[in-house]
Amino acid sequence: MESQIELNQYVCPVKDxxxxxxxILKSSNGKLIGSHQAGLNQYSDAFPAVGFEVTEPVELSETADVLQLMLYFMHHVRQPELKNLDFKVLAGLAEAAEKYSIFTAMDLCKIHMELAVDKHPIEVF
Structure with a gap:
């Protein structure tokens, strides 16, 4: 069976x-992002096991900014700095980390959300 999407035209947002x-992940704002089944499965409890043939993009409810950042936590690389991140992106990442059980991101997001409580009390609550 031939794939409906050309996987080789996409790149992973994680540097190097x-x-x-x-x-291929499709963000809520329509951006297509290359990824890896093995990484999604290894670093998250929410994605299916490796080996499924993917014939079309997997639509997710997160924005491209959030998905691209989230993928850093699904690679064996240094985790991104979150302290200067726009609060909306941070909140989206924290929600995605919980939703997809990305344990490498959960505690770091929790710390940064707690640091933002003075400026965003309702959202953090």
Missing amino acids: CVATIDV
Whole structure:
């Protein structure tokens, strides 16, 4: 069966990543982002096991900014700095980390959300 999407035209947003793209994520704002089933499965409890043939983009409810940042937590790389992140992106990342059980991001997001409580009390609550 031939794939409906050309995986080789997409790149992973994680700098210097050389892993093969075998799944495309589609953000809520329509951006297509290359990713890897093995990484999604290894670093999250919410994505299916490796080996599924992906014939079309997987639509997710997060924005492209959030998904691209989230993928850093699904690679064996240094985690991104969150202290100067726009609060809306931080909140989206924190929600995605909980939703997809990305344990490498959960505590870091929690710390940064707690630091933002003075400026964004309702959203943090």
